[in-house]
Amino acid sequence: MILVIAAIVVWVFGWWLNSRLASGPQADSQLVRFLAPLIFGLTIIAAWELVVRGLDVPLVILPAPSAIALRFGDSLPILWADFVQTILKGALSGYVIGCGAAFLMAIAVDRWDFLRLGLLPVGNFVAALPIVGTAPILVMWFGFDWHSKSAVVVVMVFFPMLVNTVAGLREATAMQRDLMETYAATYWQSFLKLRLPAAMPFIFNGLKISTTLALIGAIVAEFFGSPIVGMGFRISTSVGQLSLDMVWAEIVVAALAGTAFYGLVAGIEKAVTFWHPSQREQ
Amino acid sequence: MKQVLAVLTVVAVIVLFWYGSCIPMNIKGALTELERDGAEVQPPKASARRDLGEFGLVLNNAFAIPATWDQKKPRLPSPHQVTIELWETTIQKKITSKRSLIYHGWVTLSATMLGFVIGTGLGVLLAVGIVHSRVMDLSVMPWAIVSQTIPIIALAPMIIVVLYSVGVQGIIPKAIISAYLSFFPVVVGMVKGLRSPDAMQLDLLRTYNASRSQGFWKLRLPASMPYLFASLKIGIAASLVGAIVGELPTGAVAGLGARLLAGSYYGQTVQIWSALFAAAILAACLVGLLGLIEKSVLRRMGMAQ
Numbered sequence: 001m002i003l004v005i006a007a008i009v010v011w012v013f014g015w016w017l018n019s020r021l022a023s024g025p026q027a028d029s030q031l032v033r034f035l036a037p038l039i040f041g042l043t044i045i046a047a048w049e050l051v052v053r054g055l056d057v058p059l060v061i062l063p064a065p066s067a068i069a070l071r072f073g074d075s076l077p078i079l080w081a082d083f084v085q086t087i088l089k090g091a092l093s094g095y096v097i098g099c100g101a102a103f104l105m106a107i108a109v110d111r112w113d114f115l116r117l118g119l120l121p122v123g124n125f126v127a128a129l130p131i132v133g134t135a136p137i138l139v140m141w142f143g144f145d146w147h148s149k150s151a152v153v154v155v156m157v158f159f160p161m162l163v164n165t166v167a168g169l170r171e172a173t174a175m176q177r178d179l180m181e182t183y184a185a186t187y188w189q190s191f192l193k194l195r196l197p198a199a200m201p202f203i204f205n206g207l208k209i210s211t212t213l214a215l216i217g218a219i220v221a222e223f224f225g226s227p228i229v230g231m232g233f234r235i236s237t238s239v240g241q242l243s244l245d246m247v248w249a250e251i252v253v254a255a256l257a258g259t260a261f262y263g264l265v266a267g268i269e270k271a272v273t274f275w276h277p278s279q280r281e282q
Numbered sequence: 283m284k285q286v287l288a289v290l291t292v293v294a295v296i297v298l299f300w301y302g303s304c305i306p307m308n309i310k311g312a313l314t315e316l317e318r319d320g321a322e323v324q325p326p327k328a329s330a331r332r333d334l335g336e337f338g339l340v341l342n343n344a345f346a347i348p349a350t351w352d353q354k355k356p357r358l359p360s361p362h363q364v365t366i367e368l369w370e371t372t373i374q375k376k377i378t379s380k381r382s383l384i385y386h387g388w389v390t391l392s393a394t395m396l397g398f399v400i401g402t403g404l405g406v407l408l409a410v411g412i413v414h415s416r417v418m419d420l421s422v423m424p425w426a427i428v429s430q431t432i433p434i435i436a437l438a439p440m441i442i443v444v445l446y447s448v449g450v451q452g453i454i455p456k457a458i459i460s461a462y463l464s465f466f467p468v469v470v471g472m473v474k475g476l477r478s479p480d481a482m483q484l485d486l487l488r489t490y491n492a493s494r495s496q497g498f499w500k501l502r503l504p505a506s507m508p509y510l511f512a513s514l515k516i517g518i519a520a521s522l523v524g525a526i527v528g529e530l531p532t533g534a535v536a537g538l539g540a541r542l543l544a545g546s547y548y549g550q551t552v553q554i555w556s557a558l559f560a561a562a563i564l565a566a567c568l569v570g571l572l573g574l575i576e577k578s579v580l581r582r583m584g585m586a587q
Contacts, residue, residue, distance in 0.1 A: 015417070022416040033420065040421035061444055118288030122296075128515070128569045129562045130523045133538075136546035136554055141357065215433040223439070223530050224546055231436070239439045242447075247440050258432035 003054030007047040014043030063245040071245040072252060078234070079253050086231040087257050089146035091218035094153025099210055102158045103203070106165035107191075120166060127159040135221040149221045149230075156217040157210035164209070168202025169195055201276050204269035211261045215254065297361055301351065306336035307358040308350035313339060315353065316346055359552045367556040380536075383560045389537040390525050391564060393453050397460020398521040402514065404461070405468030412469070413476040413502070414494070426469045434462065438527050456528035456537075463524040464517030471513025475506025504583060511576035518568045526561060538564070 018039055021032050045065045051057070052064040059067070072079065109115045135152050142148035172195045180190040222232025231250050238246040273279055313331065317323045324342040325331060331339060340347070351360040359367075368383065375382035408426075412418045438459045445455040479501050487497045529539030538561045545554035 018421045019417045022420050036417075036420035037422075037424040041425065060447055114288050114291070117285045118290075118292035121285070121289050122292050125566065128519045129565050130519070130526055132523055133526060133542055133558045133561050136542050137551070137558070140546060140549075140551070212431055212433060216435050219433055219436050220527055220530075223527075224543070235436055236439050239443045242443070244440060244444070251436055251440075254436050255432040259428060262431035 001054065003050045007050035007054065010046045010050065011043055014039055014046075060242045060244060063248055067245045068248040068252065072249040075246065075249065079249060081229050082231045082234050082250065083253055083257065085146060085227075085229045086149065086218050086222065087215070087261075090149030090221070090230070091153055091214040093146070094150035094217065095157060095210060095214040097150065098154035098157035098214075099161045099207060101154070102161035102206075103165055105158075106162050106169060109162070109166050110169040111187075116166065120163065123159045123163050123166075127163055131156050131159075132217065132220050135217070136224045139221060139224045144225045144227055146230075149218045149226075152221040153214045153217040156213045160209050160213065161206040164202045164206030165199065168199030168206075171195075171202060172198040200269075200273045201278070204265065204273065207265050208262060208269070211265055212258060215258050215261070219254065300358075300361055304356070304358050304360045305340055305347055305350050308353055308356045309336055309339045309343070309346065311356065312346050312349040312353055313343060316349055321345075355549055356551055359555050363552050364555045364559060367552045368559055371556060372560075383538075383541070383556065386536055386538050386541050386557070387560050387564055390456075390522070390529070390539065390561075393456035393525040393528070393537070394460050394518070394521045394568075396453060397457035397524060398464050398518050400457065401461035401464035401521065402468050402517060405465045405517075406472055406510075408465075408469050409472035409476060410498075412473050414498075423473065426466055426473075429466050430470065434466075435459075435524065435527055437462075438524065439530075442528060456525045459528040460521040460524040463520040467513045467516045467520060468510075471509045471516075472506060475509025476502045478509065479505045504585075507579060507583060508576075508585065511572065511579070515569050515572050515576075518572060519565055522561065522565050522568065 018036050021036055021039075024032075026032050048062075049064050049066060052062055057064075063071075105119075109119050132152070134155055135148075138151040138155070139148045142151050176194055176198075177190065180194050185193070219232040219235070222230045223236055226233040231254060235247050235250050238244070238250070270279055310331070313323050314328075323331070323346075325334065334342070350356070352363070353359075356363070371381055371383040375384075379385065408418075408422070412423055412426075441459055442455045445451065445458070483501060483505075484497070487501055492500070525537070526539040526542070529537040530543055538557050541557035541560075542554055545551065545557060
């Protein structure tokens, strides 16, 4: 009981601290913007730990953060093997193939108007469908190993990437295109020097959406069959064994991998589109 | 008109490509079946056929091409097989039948809708809180944004099993998965929308001496509608994915996800494809319906382009 009260105290204290920070004189500084979410996260973890210990919540319902951290540290080799299998082999290869294919397709779509008129509505339509459902079919075709996961990821990222790239390639204004024309630029010159740079913010938007989709596709496809390694496999078998601390450890890995992957793409975007208004102000 | 023609052409090309892919994909199985029925197959020995490859087999046995479109358990079912299966399991089956896709679709749809309503409601509430409270903005918003980059669907099997162990089962666990998948897109979109009125408009309301709640109801909420609908469309698609994935880990007996899983266990490819198309049609209907509501709402509010 004391621990539960302590949890409430911790929560109130964290919130009070954040309110002070938010209404204080430094409210707009970088430091507060960084500290406030950190304090909030730590408060949640502390309250979670105290409540789980105080109420003796069984492991099969909710493990304490310390138990998850312990399990994380104990099974680093397993987690690393799963990470390599699912993220590096399955998600990343599919991401590169899918985004690359969509990019090439987008250039073709942009070049022939008929293709754009016909393919874009179909692409928009497909982008909203539950494509994860193709996982059982692709697992049946490409086998249980990472090739089938990679195929699911290709299908998942293709259409969002296509739609975004095509939108981006139409971004250069008529005035700018005319200017290139007056320079007697060829199609590829005007493509490389004007329209591709102008499309970059859209392309990176598609790439960023695709990072999450790639991870989702690779993990969910493993629910339909996988070798005895991989994050989706580990999650579904550990749930079956009721060792929820392992499941949470995998979720931590998934969260870290997702954030890092997204952060990497966002970092490249910052370097490539430094000229864009959304990147310029800081 | 030109657009319709272009779309139809693309769809026709896809269907043709699909029929074409069926031939090499199914030729091996089709030849084995034909041989069992007493047909002459080139080359006659099974081991020689294994070495020949799919395209070589097609060239040697052109007569078997129609058979590749009508196999019982093909690797890739042809479009008309899927269409017939869809027709038979929706229109011709009684809705109460366990084999009716309408029944399975309804099971998935009800979980999707319940989860979508819960997730959207909570998402809008949190967004209102974030816009009006600086503490919440500073401490919660970064986490809401980060949560978009992680595959939270990985939580699905655990939620199902944990809720099962405390005695909750049926529609609720699936609805919870649907809810949290639609929750974060709505929060992020709605915060953007509620912040979309510019300083000029907010100043105007201040000169009218409008209270905060008046400012919310008369300016912020109406201004957020386009953003709300954009994120609702993402949210409902995510909800449907959540409900389908939520049906996988428990080996659920009803729902489109269960049809997919059962089909993949028993090699019933036609069943997988028809469940997949049913899910696609469902998603398209839901997004289309939201699009119609969006159009009429924005028109009534005078915001339609």
